[in-house]
Amino acid sequence: MTDAPKKGWFSRLTEGLSRSSKQMTEQVVSAFVKEPLSEQALEGLEEHLLESDLGPAAADRIVERFRALRFGANPSELEVKTALAEAVADELKGHQATYDPLAGPRPFVTLFVGVNGSGKTTTLGKIAADLTARGAKVMIVAGDTFRAAAREQLKVWAERAGAHFESRRDGADAAGLAFDAFTKAKAEGFDVVLIDTAGRLQNKSALMDELLKIVRVLKKVDPDAPHETLLVLDATVGRNALEQEKIFGRTAYVSGIVMTKLDGTARGGVLVPVAQASDAPIKLIGVGESIGDLQPFDARAFSRSLMGLPAEDAA
Numbered sequence: 632m633t634d635a636p637k638k639g640w641f642s643r644l645t646e647g648l649s650r651s652s653k654q655m656t657e658q659v660v661s662a663f664v665k666e667p668l669s670e671q672a673l674e675g676l677e678e679h680l681l682e683s684d685l686g687p688a689a690a691d692r693i694v695e696r697f698r699a700l701r702f703g704a705n706p707s708e709l710e711v712k713t714a715l716a717e718a719v720a721d722e723l724k725g726h727q728a729t730y731d732p733l734a735g736p737r738p739f740v741t742l743f744v745g746v747n748g749s750g751k752t753t754t755l756g757k758i759a760a761d762l763t764a765r766g767a768k769v770m771i772v773a774g775d776t777f778r779a780a781a782r783e784q785l786k787v788w789a790e791r792a793g794a795h796f797e798s799r800r801d802g803a804d805a806a807g808l809a810f811d812a813f814t815k816a817k818a819e820g821f822d823v824v825l826i827d828t829a830g831r832l833q834n835k836s837a838l839m840d841e842l843l844k845i846v847r848v849l850k851k852v853d854p855d856a857p858h859e860t861l862l863v864l865d866a867t868v869g870r871n872a873l874e875q876e877k878i879f880g881r882t883a884y885v886s887g888i889v890m891t892k893l894d895g896t897a898r899g900g901v902l903v904p905v906a907q908a909s910d911a912p913i914k915l916i917g918v919g920e921s922i923g924d925l926q927p928f929d930a931r932a933f934s935r936s937l938m939g940l941p942a943e944d945a946a
């Protein structure tokens with residue numbers, strides 16, 4: 632994948648969300664521009680919001696809001712899209728926060744949890760690359776000790792980022808590895824420790840036990856660790872992401888959500904019910920495979936992009 636060197640983050644976001652925004656706006660907007668207050672247009676709106684995976688609760692509220700809106704006889708496409716973007720942004724208000732490992736204690740330990748294939752390794756690698764580029768001393772820990780392929784993939788990311796890499800052979804105790812790595816990171820003055828974990832959902836209770844054990848041993852080194860636990864969810868699985876949030880959110884003390892692969896779906900609206908169901912805020916979103924495609928989550932920018940609108944200052 633090639634990128635224009637200076638492509639701004641908002642245009643990356645817009646490009647990443649283009650499948651979703653197409654799905655979201657095409658029919659809804661044309662229906663409203665034709666007949667702003669008809670029951671039929673409102674029903675169509677609800678249907679399309681549901682098709683975009685926004686979830687019934689948010690879809691209902693947005694439709695009610697549209698019913699109450701006083702559009703003129705012929706609202707412009709811009710008016711309809713702006714109203715929709717504001718409605719979605721309001722749904723997401725209070726569900727955003729930043730991930731800033733360089734602002735916290737040193738070493739700042741982040742645990743990455745989520746099912747296999749959700750984008751954990753890639754997300755961790757992108758974060759490592761960003762942090763080393765900013766001058767931080769970063770350690771990556773391959774906590775999925777069962778899968779050699781996962782370890783190799785992570786090692787490639789570590790090399791690319793110029794981060795230190797800690798791993799153990801197949802089947803080694805992940806908690807033991809995490810403990811030793813964190814101890815070493817503390818002794819050697821690392822700024823950030825990024826710990827990947829296994830994501831086998833076939834054996835849910837063993838997986839959760841392993842995550843809890845990792846958390847327990849990290850706390851032996853520093854009672855406040857892990858300082859962040861990021862749950863990585865794949866937007867392309869649609870509403871299954873809600874199930875995954877439930878499973879991990881209940882046991883793994885998740886402090887932030889990363890929603891990846893928003894570029895790979897027309898149903899990026901799923902971020903809304905996930906944000907609303909979770910106790911943890913959305914912190915990062917992935918809108919493509921390259922490093923710059925992992926972005927801090929900004930509810931307003933996301934909502935505007937989802938409607939195909941330009942950045943606020945450019946509007």
Ligand SMILES: Nc1nc2c(ncn2[C@@H]2O[C@H](COP(=O)(O)OP(=O)(O)OP(=O)(O)O)[C@@H](O)[C@H]2O)c(=O)[nH]1
Nearest residue numbers: 747748749750751752753781891892917918919920
């Ligand atoms: N298009 C797109 N692809 C992504 C994004 N994030 C991750 N991917 C891709 O998703 C695939 C799975 O990502 P991984 O990072 O391997 O997922 P994982 O959760 O670590 O999975 P395992 O390594 O199987 O445990 C890879 O091919 C990534 O390149 C994204 O935001 N957009």
